Amino acid sequence: MIDFQPTDEQQLVIDTVRQFAQNEIRPLARECEEAGKLPEKVLSAAHELGLVANALPESVGGGGERSAITGALVAEELAWGDLAIALAILSPGLTALPIAEWGDEAQKAGLKRFVGSGFVPGSLAIVEPRFDSDPFRPATRARRDGDGWVLDGSKCFVPWLDGGAETLVVADAEGTPQVFVVPRDAAGLRAERERNMGISALPTAELQLSGVRVPEGARLGGAKGVDLRRLVAQGRVALAAMAVGVARAAFEVARDYAKERQVFGVPVATKQAIAFKLADMAIEIDGARLLTWEAAWKLDRGEDATREALLARRQAARVALEVADGAVQVLGGHGYIRDYLPELHLRNARGFACFEAMALV
Amino acid sequence: MPISFDPNPATIAGREDMHEIALNVMRPISRKYDDLEHEMPWEYVNTMWDRTLGKTGKADAGPGDGMVTVCVQTEELCWGDAGLYLRTPSPLLGGSAVAAAGTPAQRERFLAPFRQGRPKWGAMAITEPQAGSDAAAIQTTAVFDEKTNEWVLNGTKIFCTAGQGALDYEGGIVVVWATVDKSAGRAGIKSFVVPAGTPGIKVVGLEKKLGIRASDTATLVLENCRVPADNLLGKAEVKKQDPAQAGDKGFKGAMATFDASRPIVAAMAVGVGRAALDFVKEELERQGIVIRYDAPPREQTAIERDVIDMEAELQAARLLTWRAAKMLDRGQRNNLEASMAKAKAGLAVTKITQKAVELLGPLGYSKKLLVEKWMRDAKINDIYEGTQQINQLIVARRILDYSSSVLR
Numbered sequence: 087m088i089d090f091q092p093t094d095e096q097q098l099v100i101d102t103v104r105q106f107a108q109n110e111i112r113p114l115a116r117e118c119e120e121a122g123k124l125p126e127k128v129l130s131a132a133h134e135l136g137l138v139a140n141a142l143p144e145s146v147g148g149g150g151e152r153s154a155i156t157g158a159l160v161a162e163e164l165a166w167g168d169l170a171i172a173l174a175i176l177s178p179g180l181t182a183l184p185i186a187e188w189g190d191e192a193q194k195a196g197l198k199r200f201v202g203s204g205f206v207p208g209s210l211a212i213v214e215p216r217f218d219s220d221p222f223r224p225a226t227r228a229r230r231d232g233d234g235w236v237l238d239g240s241k242c243f244v245p246w247l248d249g250g251a252e253t254l255v256v257a258d259a260e261g262t263p264q265v266f267v268v269p270r271d272a273a274g275l276r277a278e279r280e281r282n283m284g285i286s287a288l289p290t291a292e293l294q295l296s297g298v299r300v301p302e303g304a305r306l307g308g309a310k311g312v313d314l315r316r317l318v319a320q321g322r323v324a325l326a327a328m329a330v331g332v333a334r335a336a337f338e339v340a341r342d343y344a345k346e347r348q349v350f351g352v353p354v355a356t357k358q359a360i361a362f363k364l365a366d367m368a369i370e371i372d373g374a375r376l377l378t379w380e381a382a383w384k385l386d387r388g389e390d391a392t393r394e395a396l397l398a399r400r401q402a403a404r405v406a407l408e409v410a411d412g413a414v415q416v417l418g419g420h421g422y423i424r425d426y427l428p429e430l431h432l433r434n435a436r437g438f439a440c441f442e443a444m445a446l447v
Numbered sequence: 448m449p450i451s452f453d454p455n456p457a458t459i460a461g462r463e464d465m466h467e468i469a470l471n472v473m474r475p476i477s478r479k480y481d482d483l484e485h486e487m488p489w490e491y492v493n494t495m496w497d498r499t500l501g502k503t504g505k506a507d508a509g510p511g512d513g514m515v516t517v518c519v520q521t522e523e524l525c526w527g528d529a530g531l532y533l534r535t536p537s538p539l540l541g542g543s544a545v546a547a548a549g550t551p552a553q554r555e556r557f558l559a560p561f562r563q564g565r566p567k568w569g570a571m572a573i574t575e576p577q578a579g580s581d582a583a584a585i586q587t588t589a590v591f592d593e594k595t596n597e598w599v600l601n602g603t604k605i606f607c608t609a610g611q612g613a614l615d616y617e618g619g620i621v622v623v624w625a626t627v628d629k630s631a632g633r634a635g636i637k638s639f640v641v642p643a644g645t646p647g648i649k650v651v652g653l654e655k656k657l658g659i660r661a662s663d664t665a666t667l668v669l670e671n672c673r674v675p676a677d678n679l680l681g682k683a684e685v686k687k688q689d690p691a692q693a694g695d696k697g698f699k700g701a702m703a704t705f706d707a708s709r710p711i712v713a714a715m716a717v718g719v720g721r722a723a724l725d726f727v728k729e730e731l732e733r734q735g736i737v738i739r740y741d742a743p744p745r746e747q748t749a750i751e752r753d754v755i756d757m758e759a760e761l762q763a764a765r766l767l768t769w770r771a772a773k774m775l776d777r778g779q780r781n782n783l784e785a786s787m788a789k790a791k792a793g794l795a796v797t798k799i800t801q802k803a804v805e806l807l808g809p810l811g812y813s814k815k816l817l818v819e820k821w822m823r824d825a826k827i828n829d830i831y832e833g834t835q836q837i838n839q840l841i842v843a844r845r846i847l848d849y850s851s852s853v854l855r
Contacts, residue, residue, distance in 0.1 A: 087455050088515050089448040096449070127581075155450050220743035315741065345847060356854050361843035364838070368846045369787045373763030376770065377807045380452050380762070393740040397759040 090376065092340040096156055103163040106135065107281025111167030118287035119430055124174050124247065132175040133205040137164075141179065141188050141325070146197040152183070154320065157447025158327035165331030170287035171432040172328060174207070176445040177245045181208030181254055183446045184265060184317060188307035193267065207247035209270075211293055212256045212321070212443045215242040216434035221256065221263075221318045221442050224293065228257040228266060228305075231419075235259070235305065237266060243441060246277055246291035254306065255295070256314070263314045265306040274298040284433030319385060319395035326378040326395070328436045328445065329402035330371060336406075336413035336431035337367045343417050360416055367409045374402040382447060403438035410435040448511075458516040465520045468494060469527025474817075476613070477528045480661035481820055485653050487612070488531055488661055496566040498535045513706070514772040518714035522765070525718025526725075527771055527822040530661030532715065534568075537561060539609055540708055541569025544622040544638055547703045548680040549620060557640055560618035567643075568612035570621045571704070572604035572667055580837040583633040587669065589625035591676070598639055598679060600625055600647070600672040606831070610665025612649050619643035622680070623669065631685045640678040647672030657692075658823030707775060709785040713768040713792035716828035720761050720796030723803035723821045727754065730807060753806060757799045764792035783845040790838035793829035800825040 090366050092100060110132075114125045133139075137160050142148025164172035182200040185193050197204050213219050214226065226239025237257050244253060255266045268275060275298050277291035306312050341364055344355035381394035413428035414421035421428045472494045481490045522605050524532040538545065539754070545557050561567060578584035587602025591777040600623060604610075613619035622643045628635035641648050647670050676683075695741070719788050728738065731750065738754050747755075767788040774781035800822040804811035811818045844854050 087448055087451060087512055088453065088458070088769055088773060089451050090766075090773055091448065091450065093449045134605075204460075218743055218745040222741055318741075341846065355847050356849065358840070358843075361847060361849075361854055362839045364846060365790070365839040365842035368842060369767070369791050370763075372770075372784075373767050373791055374785060376766035377759065377763055379450050380766065383450060383452050396740045397755065397762060399757065401759040401763060445480075 090379070092155075092159060093366075096159055099156060100159050100163060102135065103137070103160050104166070106132065107163050107167030107172075111164065111171050115168035115171065115287075115427065116424070116430070118168070118171060120286075120424075122286045123349075124171065124287050124289070128171060129174055129205045132164075133178075138178045138182060139201040139432060142182055142201055142290045144193075146186075146194060147201040148186075148197070154323055154385035154447040155379060158323055158378050158382045161324050161445060161447065162331040162334070162378075165328035166332075166335045168287070169328060169332055169437075170285040172331070173245060173285065173288050173444055174247060176324070177247055178206055178208040178349035179446050180210035180245060180443070181250075181252065181267075183320070183332075184254060184306060184312060185267075186211070187316075188265075188310070188312045190303075190308045191337060192303060193306065205249075207245070207250040209245050209247075209250050209253035210256075210446075211241035211253050211399055212242040212318075212442055213241065213243045213441070215240055215292060220440070221321075222314060224256050224258050224263055226255065226257040228259040228264065230260065231299065231345060232320055234299055235266060237295045237300065239267065239295050241293040241295070242280065243282075243444060244277070244291045245294055245444060246279065246289045248289070251417065253321075258420050259305070259311075262311065265312045265314070267304045268295075268298060268300055268427060271300050272300065282437070284430065286438055307328075315392050316385070317333075317446070318443060319381065320446045322395035322399035323381045323385060323391070324443075324445035324447045325438055325441055326374065326381065326398040327447070328401035329380060329399075330375045330408035332431055332438075333367070333371045333402070333406040333409040334373070334445070336410040336428050336435070337364070337427065339427050339431075340367070340413035340416040343420070354416075363412055363416065367412055370405045371409060374398070374405040376393040377401050385447070392408060399438070406435035406438055407432075454519065455512045455625065458512055458519050461516050462519045462523050464498070465523035466526075468498070469523050473524070473527030477531070477817055477820065478814070480528075480531060482660075484655065484660040485611075485663055486661075488534055491531045492534060492536050492566050496606050497752050499537070506651055511775075511776055514710065514775040515769055518710055518768055518772045521711050522715040522718040522721065524713040526722045527718075528661070529715055529719045529827075530659040530719075533608055533659055533662035534612065535614075536566035536568055538569030538620070540571035540704070541613065541620045541622045541640075543708045543711075544571055544680060544704045545569075545620070545640065547707060548638060549640075551837045553640070553677070555678065557620050557642075563614065564618060567616050567618040568609045569619060570607050570609040570613035570665075572607040572610065572621050572623045572715070574606040575603060575606055582636055585624055585626050585636055586623040586629075587623065588629075589627050589637060589639060589679075591627070592673070594690055596676045597673045597678065600639060600641070600669045600674065602669050604667040606654065607665045607667055608831070609663060610667055611653060613662040614648065614650055614665075614667075621648070621667070623648075623667075627683065628685045633744070634685050637683070639674055640680065641669075641672060641674055642678075645672060645674060648685070657826060658820065659827050705833065706780075706782050706785045709789040709838070710768050710771040710775070710781075712828060712832040713771070713785075713788040715767045716792035716796040716825065717761060717768060719821050719825045719828065720757075720764070720799040721790075723796075723800045723818060723825070724754070724757050724761055725802050726816075726818060726821075727757075727806055730810065750806060755803060756803060760795040761799060764788070764795040767791050783842060786833070786838040786841040786845075789832060790835055790842060793838075794835055796825045797829045 140149035144150035
């Protein structure tokens with residue numbers, strides 16, 4: 087039956103994460119962005135909520151409750167707080183979720199540390215620093231070499247938090263895109279911290295892989311490999327949900343400001359030019375959210391969600407950009423000032439057209 | 448129920464029924480009745496009357512999804528032809544008004560005839576030459592005659608969809624909005640059921656329109672038109688406070704009609720938009736062009752980008768529509784969501800159909816095909832049942848928590 091109401095359990099998750107985003111993430115968003123640093127305490131506290139662990143299999147101590155819809159609900163709420171911190175909180179999933187879904191027994195054995203007592207970051211290298219970056223046809227190559235593989239190429243927008251042991255790398259394995267588990271300290275792997283327009287609090291790296299040798303067992307899922315279309319769709323749903331979260335955050339700042347700000351003796355929100363802009367924002371945000379849910383629902387049914395995930399990501403990215411830009415405009419000069427959040431929302435929102443699989447559901 | 452995009456089996460069955468009619472009955476006569484303008488399309492009317500007699504969409508849908516099913520079926524029929532759809536022999540908006548504001552006895556009295564006999568129509572008459580969305584400016588008067596226990600209606604109504612069908616065929620009804628007290632503003636607005644055959648009401652003209660030409664858009668004149676006291680929907684008393692605060696059932700009841708009708712109009716829009724988008728994709732496929740959903744942005748063609756954006760916009764509109772409908776099924780207040788859906792769908796399909804003409808070039812513009820017609824048909828959805836701007840205003844008031852006196 088067609089329905090748009092989260093389950094009671096999902097509503098509890100939404101309420102919990104929303105409160106966390108409001109009380110723990112939002113107050114630090116600006117400070118972290120300016121300093122280019124993540125709030126370690128917040129990452130630990132988020133880990134205690136078990137947002138990633140709940141989605142991991144019970145066999146490794148997880149909750150066994152992976153759902154793309156729940157994942158999308160969580161991602162929206164976190165990103166409402168702050169996109170960079172949200173991406174950091176969800177980063178363990180970048181490594182853990184693909185291993186849980188496609189890994190062989192030996193690879194899965196390593197998942198236990200993600201459900202342990204401390205926050206363990208994850209990492210996935212999929213985007214390449216070129217204008218025609220294509221997740222389905224990576225220019226990074228994995229070539230067979232004896233009993234292992236040798237990787238060559240470059241990657242960017244790779245979440246690279248302190249304390250991570252390895253990264254997943256998407257590479258073309260003799261004609262098929264596949265995923266490899268690469269230790270961060272592998273010989274031939276060089277990581278350089280990036281400086282981006284937004285999400286400054288999140289450490290991301292540009293990777294150079296020059297003859298990086300990994301054993302046969304590093305290929306995720308062994309001979310069966312990984313369903314990359316599904317992986318990419320999971321990433322797009324997560325990003326779409328986060329774009330909705332950023333848009334909602336920008337919209338709310340604009341709405342609240344417009345009700346406070348007096349012009350000609352009345353709140354500027356009573357002017358139709360502003361009120362209608364806010365109405366359009368609200369409509370577009372809801373539309374993008376529903377597209378995101380639909381793509382997530384398809385994923386949860388185990389169906390190919392490539393089309394739905396693309397539509398959701400494109401629409402949500404466009405909406406986030408337009409809403410954030412609109413929010414800057416509603417605040418006028420104040421929107422341009424870094425004392426207010428919309429300029430950060432605008433910089434972050436633009437990223438959704440460029441990111442790929444920086445979080446997963 | 449969890450979040451789900453899986454229609455009920457009954458919804459799917461209803462969609463398939465309507466699709467068959469849309470494809471086999473409506474499409475073949477689509478151009479004919481667009482050209483003929485205002486002619487009664489009996490092929491379609493008789494088919495629909497025979498198929499739906501004795502049942503309504505709601506009764507068919509199974510529990511909990513009645514309104515969603517109505518929207519799904521409406522989309523299907525408007526995929527067939529939106530102009531012909533508006534000729535569907537049914538209570539239409541008149542029925543929505545009676546259902547929203549009438550008593551159980553009134554519902555039985557006015558709607559039961561739609562389940563028997565010959566085809567009949569319902570209509571709603573709100574708009575006047577000087578009063579559109581600003582319903583409080585309505586000049587048509589209703590005066591109570593205590594001697595005969597009747598309401599006496601006087602005034603002129605324009606843009607009354609299906610007004611001719613409703614008055615020309617026995618058993619039809621027109622729900623007329625009129626003021627019982629001009630000094631009371633909105634609170635004085637009441638709605639009255641005028642059955643076909645009532646003396647004093649007549650059709651004085653039919654509009655020639657950009658699109659939906661098969662539909663009869665009537666101008667009605669009421670001259671000392673008398674209806675029984677019991678044809679008033681809601682209460683006669685006028686509360687002179689701000690109705691937004693006072694909870695005036697009469698005006699609110701009338702406005703509640705829109706909470707049900709706006710999702711349907713949004714679904715109509717989605718149907719027209721889908722007709723154009725489906726055709727564009729089929730035509731591209733005939734040319735060997737298949738839309739790739741996994742191509743990197745650099746490799747996407749301009750046409751692929753356009754089509755993907757059209758698909759996203761259409762689906763966003765459809766999902767907003769279903770959400771508003773589902774809330775009605777749940778008995779939740781959906782005033783905000785209904786306006787969101789209507790505003791989104793009206794504008795989205797206006798743009799989608801215009802883009803379809805552009806993409807198809809000469810094929811789009813020519814009357815040999817139906818694309819140009821769909822573009823003309825689509826635009827009305829951005830106008831009637833509250834223009835884009837009226838729905839933006841309603842959304843804005845709700846999200847800002849402003850009354851109509853603060854945000855005008």
